[in-house]
Amino acid sequence: MRSEPEVPMSDTPFSISVADRVKRLPPYLFGKINKLKYEKRVAGVDVIDLGMGNPTDAPDPMITEKMAESLADSRNHRYSVSNGIANLRKEVAARYNRKYGVRLNPDNEIVTCIGSKEGFSHMCLALMGPGDTAIVPAPYFPVHVYAVALAAGNVISLDCREPEKFLQNVAYTCEHLYPKPKLVIVNYPHNPSTTVVEQDFYDDLVKLAKKYEFMVISDFAYADICFDGYQAPSFLSSKGASSVGVEFTTMSKSFSMAGWRVGFCAGNPEMVRALATIKGYYDYGLFQPTQIAAIVAMRHCEASVGTLAAEYQVRRDALCDGLERIGWEVERPKATMFVWAKIPEPWAQMGSIDFSMKLLDEGGVAVSPGRGFGEDGEGYLRLAIVENVQRLRQAVRQIDRCLNKTPAVSASAAE
Ligand SMILES: Cc1ncc(COP(=O)(O)O)c(C=O)c1O
The missing domain is CATH 3.90.1150.10 (Aspartate Aminotransferase, domain 1)
Known part of the structure; x- marks a missing residue:
């Protein structure tokens, strides 16, 4: 076996200078x-x-069996499509309709992501630039801040542990900051504080978004991990939500598929298109057997x-x-x-x-x-x-x- 040649680190003929965004x-x-x-x-x-x-539980065997079956099909080993195969997007739309009564057009209101973290980060890149400000919930899940920073945007973090107060502070910031915030990120059920909200929170958020003309990203990673009969509401269930924002969901937690990297962005068609455009340049989509197994998960493994x-x-x-x-x-x-x-x-x-x-x-x-x-x-x-x-x-x-x-x-x- 040929061993790799060693690369001496000190031989670099010039000083490596990484970008300011890093x-x-x-x-x-x-x-x-x-x-x-x-x-x-x-x-x-x-x-x-x-x-x-990082879940330690195994996914439902039906999911892994479908993955194994799809692996055996040579047609599934080619590049896939970056926004996700049509049947997967249709399944996401069906699940949103079943769970939240939200109707989504899988053709232009849903895009598949390589985990919701990738989708979220690229959405920030699609929306934010120098001089733009995003409001993020604090204490913050790190990528909510890093993704905005990588997109060269400014961050204002507002304590989200009292949701009503958070909304008041969003309104106050919009009244007093110039230029006004362009984006408000919410994440309920919240990581790390575990704070939850009811639907009226999103109704009020949509009203504020229309009044102050900011976009909304709802990170809904813990949509399904709810206790004592509590049902986490979807931002997209609020009237007019799709006209101002999108929501990210993931199969990482709900189906114990964290390593599979399957997430979705749904909602406002222009925001979805912006994300799909960026992704079209950066990636070729998820490995197709993963997408096929994800369809089976949503169709048959809700229990x-x-x-x-x-x-x-x-x-x-x-x-x-x-x-x-x-x-x-x-x-x-x-x-x-x-x-x-x-x-x-x-x-x-x-x-x-x-x-x-x-x-x-x-x-x-x-x-x-x-x-x-x-x-x-x-x-x-x-x-x-x-x-x-x-x-x-x-x-x-x-x-x-x-x-x-x-x-x-x-x-x-x-x-
Ligand atoms: C709030 C929140 N958003 C997003 C993610 C990332 O999810 P994914 O595995 O879909 O990238 C996590 C994972 O811990 C999370 O806690």
């Missing part, structure tokens, strides 16, 4: 924790990883979405019960796959990054520090309920031991 990106605050997590794993520690909303949400609810209760038992103040979320927990005294002064490092280093439990979601997230931790109930209970025991100064144990040793 330099403008804020520092990645999860880096330190990810490095320690990696080191722990290399050292053989069985880290209980509640850091990322598994409900089962999955019920499982997340059981995990939510296991984690919240455990944390309350050790004296933490936690609000039981109505949706998402996270618990947003206030750092208890006397640890709050430590700051969420150092506290998370302590939990990982001494307790073997990885969580996301609130500060990783901007200044408004400080004082909190985000714990993803992606591990099973036994592991979540074990995580609470390890956190308790670590904070009460009992010598740290690895999960495997404690099990």
Whole structure:
């Protein structure tokens, strides 16, 4: 076997200068924790990883079987189309109609994305430019800020944990900022704070959008992970929503297909066209077997979405019960796959990054520090309920031991 020639790094004849848009990106605050997590794993520690909303459950077997069948068909190995095959877009329209009573034209009101994160980022590139301002919800899911920054836009972040106040602040910003914000990003059920809204929130948002002439992007990633009978409303169900904005949905969470990278953008035809145009230049669409399996998922596996949400609810209760038992103040979320927990005294002064490092280093439990979601997230931790109930209970025991100064144990040793 021929080995790759080594490329000496120091031989570059000129200094590499990356674009300003890369330099403008804020520092990645999860880096330190990810490095320690990696080191722990290399050292053989069985880290209980509640850091990322990365589902560990397998998709419905019907989905993987269809994927395998489609792989065997040689016609499915060519380039696909960047906006997604027609039958997939039709299936998205059918699901929107079934779930939310929203009628969408699959030809010009829906585009398939390589995960909703890709679609969201390119939508920001399609809409924003130098001098444009976007309002983003705070604490923020990082890409909501980074995508606007990469598009050379300015960001104003507004606390979204009290939705009515958020709308008042949007109106206030529109009244006082010149030029007015061009785009308002919303994300309910919200990552990381788990805040939810009812339909009237979107009714009011659409009215504001028309009044102040801003566009709306609704990131609806947690549409289906709802608890205790709560049903998250779709932005597109509000009258006139499609005239001012779009909504992103994803199969990552609802169908446990995060690695498959299947997301959708639906709503305003001009915004959808702008995204499709950019994507037409950048990509050739999703691997076709993935798209075919996604059709089967939406057509035949709706029951598994409900089962999955019920499982997340059981995990939510296991984690919240455990944390309350050790004296933490936690609000039981109505949706998402996270618990947003206030750092208890006397640890709050430590700051969420150092506290998370302590939990990982001494307790073997990885969580996301609130500060990783901007200044408004400080004082909190985000714990993803992606591990099973036994592991979540074990995580609470390890956190308790670590904070009460009992010598740290690895999960495997404690099990
Ligand atoms: C709020 C939010 N939007 C978007 C995404 C990305 O989803 P996708 O896997 O479809 O890119 C996530 C993933 O964690 C998320 O939490």
